[in-house]
Amino acid sequence: xxxxxxxxxxxxxxxxxxxxxxxxxxxxxxxxxxxxxxxxxxxxxxxxxxxxxxxxxxxxxxxxxxxxxxxxxxxxxxxxxxxxxxxxxxxxxxxxxxxxxxxxxxxxxxxxxxxxxxxxxxxxxxxxxxxxxxxxxxxxxx
Amino acid sequence: xxxxxxxxxxxxxxxxxxxxxxxxxxxxxxxxxxxxxxxxxxxxxxxxxxxxxxxxxxxxxxxxxxxxxxxxxxxxxxxxxxxxxxxxxxxxxxxxxxxxxxxxxxxxxxxxxxxxxxxxxxxxxxxxxxxxxxxxxxxxxxxxxxxxxxxxxxxxxxxxxxxxxxxxxxxxxxxxxxxxxxxxxxxxxxxxxxxxxxxxxxxxxxxxxxxxxxxxxxxxxxxxxxx
Numbered sequence: 001x002x003x004x005x006x007x008x009x010x011x012x013x014x015x016x017x018x019x020x021x022x023x024x025x026x027x028x029x030x031x032x033x034x035x036x037x038x039x040x041x042x043x044x045x046x047x048x049x050x051x052x053x054x055x056x057x058x059x060x061x062x063x064x065x066x067x068x069x070x071x072x073x074x075x076x077x078x079x080x081x082x083x084x085x086x087x088x089x090x091x092x093x094x095x096x097x098x099x100x101x102x103x104x105x106x107x108x109x110x111x112x113x114x115x116x117x118x119x120x121x122x123x124x125x126x127x128x129x130x131x132x133x134x135x136x137x138x139x140x141x142x
Numbered sequence: 143x144x145x146x147x148x149x150x151x152x153x154x155x156x157x158x159x160x161x162x163x164x165x166x167x168x169x170x171x172x173x174x175x176x177x178x179x180x181x182x183x184x185x186x187x188x189x190x191x192x193x194x195x196x197x198x199x200x201x202x203x204x205x206x207x208x209x210x211x212x213x214x215x216x217x218x219x220x221x222x223x224x225x226x227x228x229x230x231x232x233x234x235x236x237x238x239x240x241x242x243x244x245x246x247x248x249x250x251x252x253x254x255x256x257x258x259x260x261x262x263x264x265x266x267x268x269x270x271x272x273x274x275x276x277x278x279x280x281x282x283x284x285x286x287x288x289x290x291x292x293x294x295x296x297x298x299x300x301x302x303x304x305x306x307x308x309x310x311x312x313x314x315x316x317x318x319x320x321x322x323x324x325x326x327x328x329x330x331x332x333x334x335x336x337x338x339x340x341x342x343x344x345x346x347x348x349x350x351x352x353x354x355x356x357x358x359x360x361x362x363x364x365x366x367x368x369x
Contacts, residue, residue: 017243025240029233033226040222043367055363062359070236070352077174080181087185091192098196102203 028069035062161340173342180346184353191312191357198305198364201298208298213368215280215288216306217271221366224267225358231260232355239348242341247334250344254328257351261321268314275303282307306365313361316354323347 018024039058047054068074073081159169166172202209238253279287286300327347330336336344 017240021240022237025233025236029229032229032232036222036225036229039363039367040218043218043363052368055367056360059360059363063356066232066352066356066359070232070355071349076177080177083178083181083185084188087188087192091188091196094192095196095199098200102200 024069028065032062032065035065159339169339173345176342176346177349180349184349187316187353187357191309194305194309194312195360195364198309201301201305202368205298205301208295209302209368211291211295212280212299212302212306213366215275215278216366217274218366220267220271221362224264225362227260227264227267228355228358231257231264232352234260235348235351239341239344242331242336242344243338245337247331247336250331250336251328254324254331254344258321258324258328261317261324264317265314265321268310275306309361309365313354313357316357320347320351320354323350 035058039055042054042058043051045051067081067084073084162169162172166175234253234256238250238257241247241249241253275281279285279289280303281287281300282304283300286296286303288299291299324347327343330343
């Protein structure tokens with residue numbers, strides 16, 4: 001425990017909290033309340049798709065303030081913060097693979113698409129000879 | 143070991159400090175171990191809520207108009223009020239931990255009491271919001287019966303309210319759990335169990351409480367403020 005680079009601060013709990021802790025906490029609370037007002041205010045302004053980005057950015061700043069100061073990560077052993085960040089990284093992994101699936105599924109599976117009956121032509125499947133099908137509700141891929 | 147052992151920190155048997163479990167060498171080691179375990183639990187909580195957030199995001203991409211329309215039924219001022227209540231409760235919690243670290247039992251008890259009070263206010267506001275939704279028929283899935291929704295929007299809107307009730311409900315149960323835990327901590331603090339020498343339970347329940355707050359910090363803009 002005392003071998004890491006932050007040993008002088010990492011075990012600060014053993015030496016008691018900083019004398020300025022109460023002032024820091026009240027400043028963090030005021031910042032959090034201010035950011036809440038900002039995020040509510042920003043939601044009334046129509047920024048188009050940027051609205052969601054602004055909302056998530058402000059939420060992330062707020063979450064960082066809570067994590068760093070209220071959850072003591074700023075002067076804690078680094079392993080605890082790493083666990084938190086690892087959690088978020090796996091969340092990002094989940095989100096990115098879900099988005100890949102949603103975004104690219106139509107291109108990879110053209111048979112999901114219903115073609116107009118009038119043409120009666122299905123696009124050729126890879127590796128197969130072009131076929132003319134009149135039944136455009138072919139169920140084989142459902 | 144004789145009762146005159148001086149080196150309490152390194153005594154293998156019969157140590158005098160009832161708050162130091164015998165399988166830990168030092169109190170620092172015990173504290174760090176407990177904290178590490180708590181953080182691992184918090185990581186699982188992030189995954190639990192994270193799945194819902196991801197599913198919500200994907201559904202929003204699927205029904206953007208319906209979600210936008212549905213979120214106007216949420217009472218933004220009440221959501222903002224609850225955000226403020228939770229932020230203040232996080233502050234009283236961290237002040238409670240500070241009081242425990244400084245050995246101020248009276249202040250610790252007071253701050254814990256105010257944290258629990260804020261949690262109850264949060265659930266009270268949530269009760270008003272829920273009863274309003276239930277009266278209007280703004281309900282999940284097949285129970286959705288709001289009169290002014292266009293038929294083609296019913297599916298998406300009902301999915302929105304499925305997420306709304308699932309996510310705020312799960313979060314509400316976490317608040318409820320927090321109230322139970324903090325009440326237990328409050329009773330223990332009134333018995334004088336915590337001080338500069340031992341405040342691990344206060345610190346760890348504080349971490350849990352801040353995580354519940356942290357989740358709401360994301361829930362509020364995504365549910366109440368999406369455009």
